[in-house]
Amino acid sequence: MKIYHHIDEFKAVENAVVTIGTFDGVHLGHRKIIARIKELADEIGGETVILTFFPHPRMILHPEDESIKLINTINEKAALLEQLGVDHLIITPFSRDFSNQTAEGYIRDVLVNKIGTKKIVIGYDHRFGKDRQGGLDDLLKLGPVYGFEVVEIPEQDINDVAVSSTRIRNALSEGKIELANTFLGYPFYITGKVVRGDQIGRQIGYPTANIVIEERYKLIPSDGIFAAKINIQGKLYKGMAYIGSRPTINGITRNIEINIFDFNQEIYNEQVTLHFYNYVRDDVKFTGLDELKVQLAQDKVDVLELLSGQ
Numbered sequence: 001m002k003i004y005h006h007i008d009e010f011k012a013v014e015n016a017v018v019t020i021g022t023f024d025g026v027h028l029g030h031r032k033i034i035a036r037i038k039e040l041a042d043e044i045g046g047e048t049v050i051l052t053f054f055p056h057p058r059m060i061l062h063p064e065d066e067s068i069k070l071i072n073t074i075n076e077k078a079a080l081l082e083q084l085g086v087d088h089l090i091i092t093p094f095s096r097d098f099s100n101q102t103a104e105g106y107i108r109d110v111l112v113n114k115i116g117t118k119k120i121v122i123g124y125d126h127r128f129g130k131d132r133q134g135g136l137d138d139l140l141k142l143g144p145v146y147g148f149e150v151v152e153i154p155e156q157d158i159n160d161v162a163v164s165s166t167r168i169r170n171a172l173s174e175g176k177i178e179l180a181n182t183f184l185g186y187p188f189y190i191t192g193k194v195v196r197g198d199q200i201g202r203q204i205g206y207p208t209a210n211i212v213i214e215e216r217y218k219l220i221p222s223d224g225i226f227a228a229k230i231n232i233q234g235k236l237y238k239g240m241a242y243i244g245s246r247p248t249i250n251g252i253t254r255n256i257e258i259n260i261f262d263f264n265q266e267i268y269n270e271q272v273t274l275h276f277y278n279y280v281r282d283d284v285k286f287t288g289l290d291e292l293k294v295q296l297a298q299d300k301v302d303v304l305e306l307l308s309g310q
C-alpha cells in the first residue's frame with residue numbers, strides 16, 4: 001500500500017476506485033466497504049484508493065484538548081488498511097483550502113484530476129466542499145460529465161458503521177473488551193514504547209513493562225486487568241496487562257503495564273504492540289504489596305485460562 005501525506009503527492013491512477021471516510025477502528029462495517037471497493041477494482045482492473053482526513057482541525061488548534069479520542073492512531077489505521085490489501089491511502093489534513101472548495105470544484109479538481117476516480121463508493125450522507133454543500137446528488141449529477149460512476153453504500157450499512165464506532169468507543173471506555181473486539185473483528189490494540197518505572201515490579205516477582213503512547217488522541221480502555229498478548233520485535237507473548245494509577249502504592253500517573261509470561265529480557269525503549277483479549281477484574285487498592293502479590297498469582301491463573309487456545 002502506498003501512503004500519501006497530502007493529496008498533492010498523489011499522481012492520478014488509471015482506474016481509481018475510491019472511497020472517503022475516517023475509518024476509525026477499521027471495524028467490520030468498514031471492512032464491508034473496503035471489500036466492495038476491492039471487488040469493483042478487480043472488475044475493471046483498477047486500483048483502490050482511500051481518502052482519509054487527519055489530523056482533525058481541533059487537534060491542531062487545541063493540542064491540549066483531550067476530547068478527541070480515536071480507536072486507532074493514524075499509523076495503526078494505515079497498517080490495518082494495508083493488511084486489507086488497499087492499494088493507496090491518501091491522508092489529507094482538513095485544511096481551510098480543502099474545505100472551501102465548491103462541490104463541483106472538489107469533484108473536478110480532487111476526485112477527477114488529482115485522483116483519477118472511475119468509481120466512487122460513498123454513503124448517502126457524505127458531505128463535502130464549502131459549508132458541506134456537496135453531497136451524493138452532486139456526485140450523481142457530475143459523474144456522467146466527468147466519466148465516473150457512483151456506487152451508493154446502503155443506508156443500513158452506513159448506519160451500522162456509525163453505530164459500531166460509537167459502540168466500540170463506549171465498550172472500551174467501560175472495560176467491555178470482548179464486546180469491542182466483536183465489533184472490531186480483531187483484538188483492540190495499542191502501540192507504544194517501553195519506559196522505566198519505579199522498579200517495584202521485579203521486587204515482588206512480577207516485572208511489568210510500562211508502555212507509553214505518544215499519540216494523545218489514542219483511546220485508552222478503562223482501568224482494570226486484562227488478558228493480553230504483546231508483540232515484541234515480531235514475536236507474540238502472552239501476559240497480564242494493567243491499566244490504572246496503582247492505588248496500592250499510591251501511584252499518581254495512569255500507567256499501562258504488562259507482566260509477560262515466560263519472558264525475561266530487558267526491553268526498555270522497545271516499540272511494542274499490546275493486544276487486549278479479555279477483561280479480568282477491576283483495579284483494587286490492596287493493603288500492601290503482599291496482598292497484591294497473592295492477587296497477581298490468581299490473575300495469572302485466570303489469564304492463562306482465558307488465553308488457552310488463543
Ligand SMILES: Cc1cc2nc3c(=O)[nH]c(=O)nc-3n(C[C@H](O)[C@H](O)[C@H](O)COP(=O)(O)O)c2cc1C
Pocket residue numbers: 197198199200201202206207208209210225226240241242245246247248249257258259282283284285286292296299
Ligand atoms: C496483572 C496486574 C494486576 C495489577 N493489579 C493491581 C491492582 O489491583 N491494584 C494496584 O494498585 N496495582 C495493580 N497492579 C500494578 C502494580 O501495582 C504495579 O505493577 C507495581 O507497583 C509495579 O510497578 P512498576 O512497574 O512501576 O515497578 C497490577 C499489575 C499487573 C501487571
Ligand SMILES: Nc1ncnc2c1ncn2[C@@H]1O[C@H](COP(=O)(O)OP(=O)(O)O)[C@@H](O)[C@H]1O
Pocket residue numbers: 194195196197198199200201202203206207208209210258259260261262263264265266267268
Ligand atoms: N516477564 C517480564 N515482563 C515484563 N517485563 C520484563 C519481564 N522480564 C523482564 N522484563 C524487563 O523488566 C522491566 C520491568 O521491570 P520492573 O521492575 O517492573 O521495572 P519498571 O518499574 O522499570 O517497569 C521491563 O520493562 C522489561 O525491560
